[in-house]
Amino acid sequence: MTRVLEATVEHLDRGPLDRDELAAMVASGIPPGSYVNLGIGQPTTVADHLDPAAGIVLHTENGMLGMGGQAFGDDVDADLTNAGKIPVTETAGASYFHHADSFAMMRGGHLDVCVLGAFQVSRHGDLANWHTGAPDAIPAVGGAMDLAIGAKRVYIMMNLFAKDGTAKLVPQCTYPLTGLRCVSRVYTEVATFDIDSAAGEVRVLETFGIDVATLSERLDVALTTR
Amino acid sequence: MSRTTIHTDAADAVAGIGDGATVLVGGFGMAGMPTTLIDALIEQGATDLTIVSNNAGNGDTGLAALLSAGRVAKVICSFPRQSDSYVFDGLYRAGKVDLEVVPQGNLAERMRAAGAGIGAFFCPTAVGTPLAEGKETRTIDGRDYVLEYPIRGDVALIGAWRADTMGNLLYRKTARNFGPVMATAAELVIVEVAGVVEAGQIDPETVVTPGIYVDRVLNLSALTDAKEAAS
Numbered sequence: 001m002t003r004v005l006e007a008t009v010e011h012l013d014r015g016p017l018d019r020d021e022l023a024a025m026v027a028s029g030i031p032p033g034s035y036v037n038l039g040i041g042q043p044t045t046v047a048d049h050l051d052p053a054a055g056i057v058l059h060t061e062n063g064m065l066g067m068g069g070q071a072f073g074d075d076v077d078a079d080l081t082n083a084g085k086i087p088v089t090e091t092a093g094a095s096y097f098h099h100a101d102s103f104a105m106m107r108g109g110h111l112d113v114c115v116l117g118a119f120q121v122s123r124h125g126d127l128a129n130w131h132t133g134a135p136d137a138i139p140a141v142g143g144a145m146d147l148a149i150g151a152k153r154v155y156i157m158m159n160l161f162a163k164d165g166t167a168k169l170v171p172q173c174t175y176p177l178t179g180l181r182c183v184s185r186v187y188t189e190v191a192t193f194d195i196d197s198a199a200g201e202v203r204v205l206e207t208f209g210i211d212v213a214t215l216s217e218r219l220d221v222a223l224t225t226r
Numbered sequence: 227m228s229r230t231t232i233h234t235d236a237a238d239a240v241a242g243i244g245d246g247a248t249v250l251v252g253g254f255g256m257a258g259m260p261t262t263l264i265d266a267l268i269e270q271g272a273t274d275l276t277i278v279s280n281n282a283g284n285g286d287t288g289l290a291a292l293l294s295a296g297r298v299a300k301v302i303c304s305f306p307r308q309s310d311s312y313v314f315d316g317l318y319r320a321g322k323v324d325l326e327v328v329p330q331g332n333l334a335e336r337m338r339a340a341g342a343g344i345g346a347f348f349c350p351t352a353v354g355t356p357l358a359e360g361k362e363t364r365t366i367d368g369r370d371y372v373l374e375y376p377i378r379g380d381v382a383l384i385g386a387w388r389a390d391t392m393g394n395l396l397y398r399k400t401a402r403n404f405g406p407v408m409a410t411a412a413e414l415v416i417v418e419v420a421g422v423v424e425a426g427q428i429d430p431e432t433v434v435t436p437g438i439y440v441d442r443v444l445n446l447s448a449l450t451d452a453k454e455a456a457s
Contacts (some may be wrong), residue, residue: 061330062254062400078257079387079401085255096399098406098434099254099280100338103331107350131356138318139327140307145352146331180354180370 003028008204008212008225015209016189024049026115026157026187034112035059037147040084043115043157057093059111061143063102066094083143103143106150114151116144118158118186120173123221125183125197127156128175141178148179160188167219169193169202191215193223230393230440232422234448236266239416243272243381246299250337250379250408251279251289258401260385260418261288262446267383273297278337278377280330280404282306282314290314298323302377304330329357332374334407340376341410341439349374379412386435389419389445390428393437402434409439421447 003025017025019042027049030036037059038044047069050056058067060082067082068089076087097105105111120128127148130141148154158168169186181197192205203224204212216223233239240263243249249267253259268291275298282301283290290313292298301323306314317323328336329351339347348371352358362373384405387398395417397405409415422445 060400062257062403064400077399080399081255081257085257090399096397096402098402099330099334099404100407103334107331126354136319138307138315139325140305141327141329141357142305143330145329145355145357149350149353150331177355 002031005205009206010211011206011208012211017208018189019045022157022187022189025192026155027051029155029185029187029192030054030056030113032056035065035110037061037106037111037114037151039114039116039144039147040142042117044082044084046115046157059102059105060088061099061102061106061147063097063099064090064094066091068094103146103150106143106146109150109152111151113153113155114147115155115157116147118156118168118183119175120168120170121156121158121183121186121195122170122173123195123202124200125181125195126173127154127178127183128173129178131176133176144178148182153184154179154182156183156186158186158188160190161218167221169219169221171220228392228425228437230391230437231442232389232391233442233444234452236262236444236449237269239263239418239442239444240266240270240383242414243267243270245272246274247272247380248276248278248378250377250382250404250412251277252382252384252403252405252408254280254400254403255284256288257399258385258397258403258405259288260383262418262449263383263385263416263444264288264292268292268295268297274299276300276302278302278333278379280304280333281308282311282325284308284310286313293317293323296322300324300326302326302328302333304328304333327357333377334404336374336377337379337404337407337411339374340378341407344376346373346375348372377411379408380414382408382412382415384408384415384417386417386419388428389417389422389440389443390425390437391422392425393417393440393443394425394428394433395419395435395437395440396428396432397434406435409435414442415440416442416444418444418446421445
């Protein structure tokens with residue numbers, strides 16, 4: 001079942017979500033029957049928490065719908081990988097297509113949800129996730145910019161605070177942008193947010209181990225509840 | 227008699243590639259990577275190349291070997307930085323190779339445009355980002371787009387699964403990736419395949435790349451047969 005909340009919920013009887021719980025939380029927000037792209041890295045782990053009965057079909061930008069889980073042992077096939085070049089399997093009803101078709105599918109608005117990581121998300125839903133802007137960094141964008149503007153709904157999965165404690169949900173991104181006004185939801189270890197990009201409004205859906213008031217003090221972004 | 231030629235010698239298959247050529251190289255990671263053709267290109271000696279590929283080489287083989295042989299002046303790709311892209315990383319940091327980073331979908335679509343005779347196209351990808359800086363933009367029906375131009379190759383090197391003697395191609399699983407698009411976008415299209423069958427042996431309904439796009443086919447199973455006969 002897709003997780004739907006009537007009002008903002010503060011879960012104060014527990015700590016922040018661990019990585020596995022966060023992946024499960026993202027999975028719970030994906031409607032049954034959705035066509036979904038899971039980004040490289042942490043978003044890939046969302047697949048482990050999808051209900052097989054929900055009929056969710058995974059897209060991988062290197063040309064496949066109906067991607068299955070990671071392949072091991074005899075199931076490894078060098079011709080069958082995900083976007084992270086990890087060997088995967090195919091599910092019944094899978095299909096293959098070339099790269100231009102795969103990205104046309106994305107840009108054409110046919111994917112329901114994509115899940116990406118982020119360095120920063122702004123209150124207007126701007127996303128920065130491809131480049132830190134460090135002068136010695138080799139730029140590499142992959143499919144991130146196409147995914148950010150292509151999927152109907154873009155979910156971000158990240159820690160709300162960087163290792164140095166700075167918030168990654170910000171009034172305005174300072175890192176180079178991946179896409180403008182493209183993020184609709186942000187899943188973090190301490191809270192889940194919906195973003196109204198036109199209004200620049202950030203609404204808290206639920207919190208984990210922290211209350212909304214404390215969370216507001218730690219962010220430069222005004223929060224609303226429902 | 228088909229215009230497509232079938233080769234059993236890799237050197238023949240890559241003959242005539244000139245210095246300064248723009249070479250489209252298929253593959254996503256190692257899936258669909260035409261490694262035999264790349265090795266033959268290293269042997270052949272063409273230099274000052276512009277390479278268009280999703281990545282910029284893995285480990286020490288294939289594109290990485292071409293780079294480390296000093297044959298590449300510029301790489302146009304979406305994702306050069308990988309855990310094992312140390313050959314490219316070293317050359318780039320030493321200022322020995324130019325880099326144009328292109329969003330993956332734009333990389334594919336720009337080659338598709340080249341192959342389809344499209345002069346340019348407006349695309350929503352990268353609007354408002356550093357990769358759109360200096361490019362023409364237009365608002366159409368309230369949405370912003372960036373003008374993107376085709377990428378055309380002098381040569382395409384592609385890995386496919388099976389060809390027939392007409393040059394019709396089948397691919398395997400996600401090794402298809404850039405192959406069908408690159409096949410349309412280059413003047414000289416060279417494909418390595420695991421095996422070649424007679425015309426008529428591939429169901430026409432299943433052909434992915436029609437032979438019109440394919441100039442030369444390198445039959446890898448013939449190479450394997452020849453190696454086995456020699457040993």
